Amino acid sequence: xxxxxxxxxxxxxxxxxxxxxxxxxxxxxxxxxxxxxxxxxxxxxxxxxxxxxxxxxxxxxxxxxxxxxxxxxxxxxxxxxxxxxxxxxxxxxxxxxxxxxxxxxxxxxxxxxxxxxxxxxxxxxxxxxxxxxxxxxxxxxxxxxxxxxxxxxxxxxxxxxxxxxxxxxxxxxxxxxxxxxxxxxxxxxxxxxxxxxxxxxxxxxxxxxxxxxxxxxxxxxxxxxxxxxxxxxxxxxxxxxxxxxxxxxxxxxxxxxxxxxxxxxxxxxxxxxxxxxxxxxxxxxxxxxxxxxxxxxxxxxxxxxxxxxxxxxxxxxxxxxxxxxxxxxxxxxxxxxxxxxxxxxxxxxxxxxxxxxxxxxxxxxxxxxxxxxxxxxxxxxxxxxxxxxxxxxxxxxxxxxxxx
Ligand code: SAH
Numbered sequence: 001x002x003x004x005x006x007x008x009x010x011x012x013x014x015x016x017x018x019x020x021x022x023x024x025x026x027x028x029x030x031x032x033x034x035x036x037x038x039x040x041x042x043x044x045x046x047x048x049x050x051x052x053x054x055x056x057x058x059x060x061x062x063x064x065x066x067x068x069x070x071x072x073x074x075x076x077x078x079x080x081x082x083x084x085x086x087x088x089x090x091x092x093x094x095x096x097x098x099x100x101x102x103x104x105x106x107x108x109x110x111x112x113x114x115x116x117x118x119x120x121x122x123x124x125x126x127x128x129x130x131x132x133x134x135x136x137x138x139x140x141x142x143x144x145x146x147x148x149x150x151x152x153x154x155x156x157x158x159x160x161x162x163x164x165x166x167x168x169x170x171x172x173x174x175x176x177x178x179x180x181x182x183x184x185x186x187x188x189x190x191x192x193x194x195x196x197x198x199x200x201x202x203x204x205x206x207x208x209x210x211x212x213x214x215x216x217x218x219x220x221x222x223x224x225x226x227x228x229x230x231x232x233x234x235x236x237x238x239x240x241x242x243x244x245x246x247x248x249x250x251x252x253x254x255x256x257x258x259x260x261x262x263x264x265x266x267x268x269x270x271x272x273x274x275x276x277x278x279x280x281x282x283x284x285x286x287x288x289x290x291x292x293x294x295x296x297x298x299x300x301x302x303x304x305x306x307x308x309x310x311x312x313x314x315x316x317x318x319x320x321x322x323x324x325x326x327x328x329x330x331x332x333x334x335x336x337x338x339x340x341x342x343x344x345x346x347x348x349x350x351x352x353x354x355x356x357x358x359x360x361x362x363x364x365x366x367x368x369x370x371x372x373x374x375x376x377x378x379x380x381x382x383x384x385x386x387x388x389x390x391x392x393x394x395x396x397x398x399x400x401x402x403x404x
Contacts, residue, residue: 001038004029004050004060008042017389019062019103021050026059033161034130036063036071051108051127055161061108061125073134079106080138090382093210096182096189098203098383099143103390109160112139113199115180115191118147120199123165124156136169146172151199155314166194181273185210187236188273190266197263202230204380204396205308208344209237211378211400212306215342216241221303222251225295225336227288227329229256232267234306234344239276248280257284257291292332304342305333313349322349323360330364334372337403343372346398354379354397361399372401 010025021039031037031052037060039048046067050060063071083105087097099119100112109125119139123129136148148170157164168176178194184206193200216224216238224238235254242252254271258264264283271281284291288309307329313322326347333343347357354377365371378398379386386393 002029002031002035002052004031004037004039004052005044006040006042006047011041011047014039014047014062014065017065019050019108019390020058021060021062023057023059030054034126034128036127051125051130053126053160056126056159061103061127063106063127076107076131076134077138077141080135081142083107083112084139084142086385087383092206092381092383094182094184094203094206096184096191096201096203096206098381099139101384101393104385104387104393107135109156110135111199113201113203114143114145115182115193115200117145118149118180118193119143119145120149120151120193121169122154122157122199123150123152123162124154124160126160126162129160129162140170146170147175149178149193151193154198184233185213185237185240187240187270189231189233189236190269190273191231192262192266195262196266197230202233202308204348204384205233205346206381208346208378208381208398209233211376212304212344213237213241215344215400216304217244219303219340219342220245220247221342222247222253223302223304224254225302225305225333226254226256227292227306227333228308228310229258229267229283229306230260230263230308232256232264232270232283234308235267235281236270236274236276238304239271239280240274242280243276249277252280254281255284256281257286257288259285259287261285289329289332292329292336295336296332300336301338302336302341303338304344305337307333307343307345308348309346311349312347313351316351319349319351319356322347322352323356326352326357326360327364327367330361331368334365334368334370334401334403337370339403341403342375343401343403344378344398345401346378346396348396350392350395352397354394357397358399361401365401371404373404374399375402376400
């Protein structure tokens, strides 16, 4: 068994149960990519079993803090079973569910989303890569799903020194369709696991889409702007609420903006498949920042605006620039809202805390000379759990602001 010996005083985060070990904490030792290592304090006391990542700044990710635990097929099968079973507690109103959420489920660098009869996974660490076939077997056993697709083509994988890897891992007979449909709340939503972002869909916004539909109904929105709409989840939500409120079919319009033409095509099919007439929606292939500025010049106003941008701050180093970018779009959006209008605003940057995001939106309001009630704080859906020991899991945060 290979060993990693830590520098003096560097065992503190492991003792608190945090699963990452940085390069700077290691005095000596190493192993092959993904190999299980015994992590020891500077005094040689056992701290954890971890998977070694030679190319990454995060040199090892913990499998277990229990010295008697063997890191083998049974152990990993137990983790997969626990992750899958825990989703039953979360009461998810969808056939699209995140079954494994990396560190939060004890499987650092492993993401698994279920879309009905298909599992889509991302392998983002050397440890998971080494055990990939074992993990796939467990997933199939505990879910009964037979179609497994891999989408390990993210930047995180590059940082691990692993080449991209995408395609079918398992599929019965010749059935290889990658355009799938899930049911979320009462909607049908189309997605593409091969071409789409991440594993194909943003399951993490499920609960917030539901909330947006509730507001649309309660406040009877007529003019809605969905910025960074991707495949139009928030647009479907808005029109659903507007239909229930009786705004449709006489009035009601949702404008979805995204810079990806293929995402907008999918958004179009999502709106159509949920029974909405094309008179009630428009897709705009454009840059959100520029569009918001033009709307302001044109003195357009909206009853509700969604701002769900991509990650502006992938890491701590980008936080300042990201803060300026968030502030800018939030300032513009607040100015474009009618009094009484509702802003759903999000950040999915791990480097931007909920507190900082609140400050950014507050200072956007100050610059816009607009005040608002903070009606709610939002976070990722329950199947993307945060845990006490892993604060980095708190990546998605949102605010609902009602303009005064
Ligand atoms: N709200 C969506 C997810 C948004 S993901 C949902 O619920 O599914 C962020 C989206 O922003 C992506 O679709 C990406 O194509 C788009 N995007 C990124 N930069 C953009 C820009 N400058 N202008 C418009 N869209 C942009």
